[in-house]
Amino acid sequence: MLGFSAYLHSSLTKSDLTMFDKFVQAGFKGVFTSINLPEDDPQVLLTNLKALGQLCDENELGLTLDVSSSALKRLNLALPQDLQVFKDLHVTMLRIDDGISISEIAQLSQEVKIALNASTIVQSEIDELQDNKADFTNLEAWHNYYPRENTGLDAGWFAKKNQWLKENGFTVMAFIAGNENLRAPVYKGLPTLEENRYENPFVAALDMNALGVDRIYIGDPAITTTTFEQFRNYFVEDVLQISVHLNHAPAYITQLFHQRADVSRDVVRLREGRSLVSNEIKPLNSGVRKQGAITLDNVLSGRYQGELQLVKYQLPADNTVNVIGQIVDADLGLLKYCMANQAIQLVDIES
Template sequence: MLGFSAYLHSSLKKADLVMFDKFVKAGFKGVFTSINLPEDDPEVLLANLKSLGQLCAENKLELTLDISSSALKRLNLDLPRDIKTFQDLHVAMLRIDDGISIQEMAQLSQEMKIALNASTIVQSEIDELKSDQANFDNLEAWHNYYPRENTGLDVNWFNEKNQWLKQNGFKVMAFIAGDENLRAPVYKGLPTLEENRYENPLVAALNMNELGVDRIYVGDPAITATTFEQFRNYFVEDTLQIRVHLNQAPDYIQSIFHQRADVSRDVVRLKEGRLLNKTEIKPLNSGLRRRGSITLDNVLAGRYQGELQLVKYQLPADNTVNVIGQIVDADIGLMKYCVANQAIQLIDIES
C-alpha cells in the first residue's frame, strides 16, 4: 500500500489540492499527518485536520494521525476518553509516538487501528499487549522518518527488525523521501533508510517492497511531476518508465517494450527490438558500454540486428553494437526491477 504525507501547519490551498489529486491518480491509498509539532496552533491544527479528514473520506483514503501525550495535552484531549473525536474527523489509525502506556494502547486497539513504533518496540511490550488483551488485528508497526543526514536506519538492522515484527504478526510501514518541496527545517528528505535519502522515490519504493514492507509512505509533502508519472505507470499501468537521454535512436524507441521471459545477467533485453526494426542499421558510436547505456545491434551483428538492450554492468566496446543513449543517473537503479516480462517504456528527456 502506498501513502503520502500532508501536514497541518496551514490550511489546504489550491496547490495542495492539486498535489492531493495527483497522489490519488498515481495509486496512493493512505495519508499520514501529525499533531506533534509544538509550534503549531492547536485550534488551527484541529481545523486543518477536519478539512484533511473530510478530503480523505471523499477520496476513500485511510488517514493516519501521529500523536503523543504532549500533543494531546496541548489540544485538551485525552485518550481513550476522546477517541470518538478523532473518529469523527475520519482518522482511521493513530500512530503512537510517546507518553501513552501499553495498557492504553491495548484499550485503544479495541476501538480503532493503532500503529506502534516499529524501531523501539520490544518483546516485553508485545507480551504486555497480549496480557492486556489488545486486538492484534488492529495493531501495526510503523517506522520513523529521519530528517537529519546520516541518521536514517541501516538496511541490515531494518531488515532484521522487520522479520522479527512479522514473526510477531505485525504489518510494517516505512517512509521514503520525496524529491520536491522537501519539508522544513532541514530540507534533506524524510526517509526511514539512509540509503534511500537521495534516491529516485520510485527506486526507494521498489526497494521497500523488495524488503517486504507492507505500507510505503512518502514522508515529504511532494514529488515531482515526472516521479508522479513513474508511480502511476508502475502501480496503475504496470509499466516501468525509465528516463533516458537518447542520441540518434530509431523512432520506435519510446514504444512500450517488455523484458524477455529469460532474464540475462548483464543486460535487459527488450524483446520487441528486432521485430520493430525495418531498416539497415549502420555501425555508429560503438564505444564503451557503461552501466545504464542503451544499445542497438547494427548490421554487423547479423540476425541480431535491431537487438535493443539496457546495460546492467559496464561492458567493453563491440563493433556490432551501437550506443544510442544513456539512462539518467537517478533511474539506473530501476534496471534491478526489470523482471521477466516487465513492461518498460524509455522516456527521452532534455539533455
C-alpha cells in the first residue's frame, strides 16, 4: 500500500489540498502525520489534525499519527486514557515513538491499530507484548525516516531486519524521500534507506516493493508532477512510464508498448516495434549503446528492421542499429522492472 505525509505546523492551504488530491488520484491509500516535531506549535496541532482527519475520512484514507509521551504531555493528553480524542479525529493508527510502556501498547492494541518502531523492536518486547495479551492483528512494524544525510539505514541490515519482522508476523512499512518541497528544517529528504535519499521516488518505491515492504510512504510532503504521473500510471493503470530524451525518433515512439513475453538479458525488446514500420529506416547515429539507450534497427538489419529496444547494459556500436534516444538518469533504475509483458510508455521531456 502507498501512503504520503502531511504535517500539522500550519493549516491546510489550497496548494496542500491540490497536492492531497493528486496523491489520491495516483492511488495512495494512507496518510502519515506527527505531533512529535518540536518545532510545531502545540496550540495549532489538534485543530490542524482535525481538518486533516476529516479530509482522510472523506477520501477513505487511513490516518497514522506519530505520538510520544513528551508530545502528548505538551497537548495535556495521555494514552491510553485519551484514546477517544484521537479516534474522534479519525486517526486509524498510532505510531508509538517513546515513553509509552509495553503494557500500555498492549492495552491500546485492543482498541486501535498500533505501529511499533521496526528498527528497534527486539524479541523480549514481543514476548512482553504476548504476556500482556496484545492483539497482534493490530500491530505493525514501521521504520523511521532519517532527515540528516548519511544517517539512513543500510539496505543489507534493513533486509535482514524485515525478514525477522515478517517471520514474527508483522506488516512492514518504510519511508522514501520526496523530490519537491522537501521537509524543513534539513531539506535533505526523509527516507528510511540512505541509498534512496536522492533517488527518483517512483524508482525507490519499486525498490521497496521488491524488498517485500508492505507499506511504502513518502516522508516529504510533495513529489513532482512527472513523478505523480509515474505512480498513477503504474499503480492505477499498470503502465511503466519512463522519461526519455529523443533524437530522430519516429512519431509512434511515445505510444504504448509492451516488453516481450521472453525477457532478454541485455535489452528490453518492445514487441510492437517491427509491426509499426511503414518506410525504410536509413542508418543514422549508430554509436555506442550506453545503458538506457533507446535503439531502432535500420534497413541493414534485414528482417529485424524496426526492432525497438531499451539497453540494460552498455553495448558496442552496431551499424545496423540506430540510437534514437536516452532514458534520463533518474529513471535508469526502471529498466530492471521491465518484466515480461509489462506495458511501457516512453515520455519525451525537454533536455
